[in-house]
Amino acid sequence: MEAIKYQNPDKEGYYGQFGGAFVPEMLYPNVEELQDQYLDIINSEEFQKEFRYLLKDYVGRATPLYFAKNLSEKYNTQIYLKREDLNHTGAHKINNALGQVLLAKKLGKKRIIAETGAGQHGVATATACALLGLECIVYMGEVDIARQEPNVGRMKLLGATVIPATSGSKTLKDAVNEALRDWINNATTTHYIIGSVVGPHPFPDLVARLQSVISEEIKWQLKEKIGRENPDYVIACVGGGSNAAGAFYHFADEKEVKLIAAEAGGFGLESGKSAATTFLGTLGVLHGSKSIVMQTKDGQVIEPHSISAGLDYPGIGPFHANLFTEKRAQYFSITDDEALESAFELSKIEGIIPALETAHALSVFTKKKFNENDVVVVCLSGRGDKDLDTYLQHI
Ligand SMILES: Cc1ncc(COP(=O)(O)O)c(C=O)c1O
Numbered sequence: 001m002e003a004i005k006y007q008n009p010d011k012e013g014y015y016g017q018f019g020g021a022f023v024p025e026m027l028y029p030n031v032e033e034l035q036d037q038y039l040d041i042i043n044s045e046e047f048q049k050e051f052r053y054l055l056k057d058y059v060g061r062a063t064p065l066y067f068a069k070n071l072s073e074k075y076n077t078q079i080y081l082k083r084e085d086l087n088h089t090g091a092h093k094i095n096n097a098l099g100q101v102l103l104a105k106k107l108g109k110k111r112i113i114a115e116t117g118a119g120q121h122g123v124a125t126a127t128a129c130a131l132l133g134l135e136c137i138v139y140m141g142e143v144d145i146a147r148q149e150p151n152v153g154r155m156k157l158l159g160a161t162v163i164p165a166t167s168g169s170k171t172l173k174d175a176v177n178e179a180l181r182d183w184i185n186n187a188t189t190t191h192y193i194i195g196s197v198v199g200p201h202p203f204p205d206l207v208a209r210l211q212s213v214i215s216e217e218i219k220w221q222l223k224e225k226i227g228r229e230n231p232d233y234v235i236a237c238v239g240g241g242s243n244a245a246g247a248f249y250h251f252a253d254e255k256e257v258k259l260i261a262a263e264a265g266g267f268g269l270e271s272g273k274s275a276a277t278t279f280l281g282t283l284g285v286l287h288g289s290k291s292i293v294m295q296t297k298d299g300q301v302i303e304p305h306s307i308s309a310g311l312d313y314p315g316i317g318p319f320h321a322n323l324f325t326e327k328r329a330q331y332f333s334i335t336d337d338e339a340l341e342s343a344f345e346l347s348k349i350e351g352i353i354p355a356l357e358t359a360h361a362l363s364v365f366t367k368k369k370f371n372e373n374d375v376v377v378v379c380l381s382g383r384g385d386k387d388l389d390t391y392l393q394h395i
Contacts, residue, residue, distance in 0.1 A: 006252035013201020018318035021200035065221035077370035091382030097124035099210035104191035117172035118310035119151025121195030126160035196240025197317035200288030211246025236379035243381035264306030265333035275304035276333035307336035308356035355382035
């Protein structure tokens with residue numbers, strides 16, 4: 001077997017040239033505390049026992065790996081959907097939120113803050129805090145509060161305080177800025193649960209490890225179904241990149257498995273209204289790590305656009321920046337309209353309404369031809385209930 005190359009960062013949190021921890025001095029003690037302790041805590045028997053128990057009995061894992069017969073016939077290949085949409089709270093985000101709330105408790109923190117775009121990470125964090133008895137504050141862009149209203153209601157019902165981010169494009173990156181500001185002001189009492197594989201080291205690795213349960217399950221489920229652990233392809237959508245990191249994790253160093261990521265092209269790459277970071281970005285530092293960032297020549301972040309709140313982000317996690325640069329994974333840009341078409345198609349032919357974010361991953365079938373015998377696993381990262389208004393406006 002080849003050496004581990006892509007799965008985890010080095011000690012300083014670098015995946016190749018990407019990663020690290022670029023944080024203000026006042027945050028350093030917090031980040032350092034996490035760096036020193038995260039691996040010991042999450043690998044401990046006690047943590048794993050509690051985490052695995054909650055994933056099974058509270059979240060409902062293992063999620064099914066469903067052979068999508070109708071979709072497979074349509075695209076003349078063998079398509080399996082990893083049903084993260086069937087998790088409690090409706091997306092993969094709960095895997096990370098539960099793990100990080102458990103970690104925060106072990107670190108003696110009493111207060112949790114989070115940012116959210118689509119609201120799924122906010123709902124997941126509010127849920128984990130309700131279950132495990134911690135105060136929860138969620139920052140969310142004003143634009144996202146309007147377009148993901150059902151999730152805002154859910155967070156409130158779960159006892160969380162939702163604070164609007166009113167700067168910039170009033171979307172995900174602005175919510176991250178507000179959350180980081182809060183963390184600086186409340187560094188000793190508070191744990192910041194970042195919702196994707198972004199942020200300063202150790203967050204990208206921490207979140208990838210907590211989400212890696214997705215590819216861990218795909219392996220034994222495929223073995224059960226087709227007699228081999230490895231598919232030919234794994235496809236996932238990428239905002240910051242956590243569902244993709246979870247779905248790729250145990251395959252990243254297995255060369256025969258090809259990895260495909262779908263980014264939000266918005267109105268199109270040339271339109272000035274896009275969030276396709278690998279196509280439009282350059283090397284830069286955003287939210288505490290060195291990665292690929294959509295920015296002007298002077299290093300000002302360019303406002304992103306995507307119809308899907310969860311992909312509306314001008315950066316990408318360092319894990320993905322490395323896979324992209326090393327050509328280990330192939331990245332596609334999917335427009336708003338293409339994603340809508342794919343969401344409608346899956347709803348009609350499989351009876352599954354996917355999240356708008358997830359629909360970007362499904363659009364890859366319209367861009368790339370697979371062989372008849374290829375086994376293609378798609379991470380169905382979330383369900384579309386939260387996007388119903390948008391779907392009905394466009395149907
Ligand atoms: C259902 C769903 N899929 C994907 C994403 C994108 O996030 P990530 O790239 O971290 O998986 C989100 C973000 O909110 C989401 O809600």
